């Protein structure tokens with residue numbers, strides 16, 4: 001293991017709030033790992049920040065008709081605050097719109113440019129003539145050439161996951177004006193990833209302990225063969241290309257975003273008053289660089305960024321990229337546009353951060369997609385946090401208060417059972433440690449909870465409520481052992497439950513500075529007075545989680561209605577004017593209406609046309625009651641050939657408007673009955 005660790009977690013786009021999927025992908029695992037290593041007294045820093053460039057930002061700004069700066073300011077501030085509230089312990093949370101970042105990414109670009117790495121190529125690109133701009137990435141929508149999905153984006157189809165380029169889309173339209181784009185030539189700089197392929201293959205093969213989902217994805221990119229990839233875009237928002245012929249162009253967001261880790265580390269060092277310190281973390285071989293990301297970012301962190309860093313030459317390469325798969329929500333794919341998401345700020349209004357840290361930690365999508373459900377949330381809080389951990393600690397401390405005046409008893413003449421339970425502390429500690437080091441956080445959390453389970457079982461088996469009369473020494477031993485386990489848990493669980501374990505350590509009198517190494521089976525000395533027992537975890541009632549599920553369903557429903565497209569009937573073939581003019585349309589007043597027996601649909605309506613009264617049958621009985629329509633003046637096709645239905649002759653037709661949901665509306669007029677509708 002190297003001297004120091006640099007942890008980065010994926011820079012979230014500053015165009016929306018943080019949700020559970022973000023947390024499960026990168027931030028919670030990165031935080032668990034960092035907190036564990038800090039407890040181990042490792043020299044470790046955790047760097048993150050807002051990704052403030054790229055098309056998603058400018059599109060969000062255009063949607064709201066505000067400047068991109070306004071969007072990134074808003075979400076940078078909000079996201080930074082919500083991460084802090086949730087207990088994600090960043091050393092620095094930067095932003096890619098900073099001056100340090102502009103300079104750092106331009107320097108790296110220029111170094112590679114001067115080495116002659118980039119190829120400048122003229123490329124055919126889609127261009128919106130009305131908006132007067134090229135249409136990179138998400139500025140184009142169209143039909144996916146792979147699966148036929150009609151709403152694919154210029155960089156990706158969200159239905160089949162294919163990575164696309166805008167010119168591949170069938171029937172492309174501009175996302176700005178809805179116009180059909182034209183093709184225009186433009187120059188861009190490309191990184192010839194193919195040249196890096198042999199090196200990348202060897203390098204990825206040489207990586208120890210990479211997760212199979214990560215190496216698998218890298219291998220499939222390599223097997224397909226790497227090709228040139230543009231590192232610039234025709235956009236006005238981003239880091240300007242620092243070349244005389246690069247005017248009006250910016251660096252591709254995926255070229256500059258990972259460099260954001262470097263610029264944020266520089267700013268962190270600056271803030272500490274040691275401006276050169278960042279180099280120790282980025283340029284000293286004795287650093288382990290670990291990128292925590294979601295699976296959609298693997299290609300950028302395992303292929304593009306390492307190729308950039310390698311070619312630059314001054315930087316360390318990632319030791320590991322423990323990418324997670326995706327988190328689903330209540331069995332469905334998480335979707336922010338459809339409102340199928342749990343936003344962290346909303347969660348924190350209703351619940352404590354540690355509950356979610358625990359539940360999400362036990363369900364992280366480490367090797368395959370996993371699912372978060374409110375039911376599971378309730379179950380784990382109630383049956384694990386409350387019934388196992390909380391109950392065990394409560395029993396241990398409240399019994400000590402009742403029978404030993406709150407003073408930790410002596411251990412004397414312990415039985416084999418007592419000794420086994422004490423030994424479990426060291427055994428579990430080793431298992432937990434191994435799991436954390438291997439990025440298996442679910443396992444680390446399960447093994448920690450297992451120690452509480454062992455403690456709970458031991459407490460029940462040794463029956464201190466009985467022994468306190470028959471054998472006070474045995475009762476004292478039970479409480480001594482239970483308090484040792486509780487004390488160990490207050491440190492072992494610290495990475496997962498920082499707030500709750502802080503409370504528990506306070507109660508037991510375990511020093512805050514207790515490190516992982518110091519955890520053993522006599523952490524709390526005999527004779528130490530402990531604080532009053534309190535409830536660590538309240539149980540969650542059924543209606544509380546039902547409300548959350550309801551909220552989710554309602555919001556997704558609203559969004560569906562908002563997004564639902566009206567399907568219009570295709571136009572009929574055109575008719576000549578003569579045919580049209582031969583239709584005689586008149587205003588007619590409904591004087592009487594009644595249901596026809598045996599017919600579900602038909603109403604028998606008497607219409608006054610001024611010069612005569614007509615009987616017209618109309619199939620609107622399911623939509624209108626006879627009383628409602630009497631008195632309306634409506635439009636009638638007056639010269640339609642008579643038609644017999646249910647034994648009654650109908651003379652004409654009443655015009656109706658029909659909505660997409662099938663509901664009907666009269667075409668009403670204020671003209672006098674009998675007057676022509678022209």
Ligand SMILES: [Zn+2]
Pocket residue numbers: 144145146147148149152157158159160161162
């Ligand atoms: Zn597709």
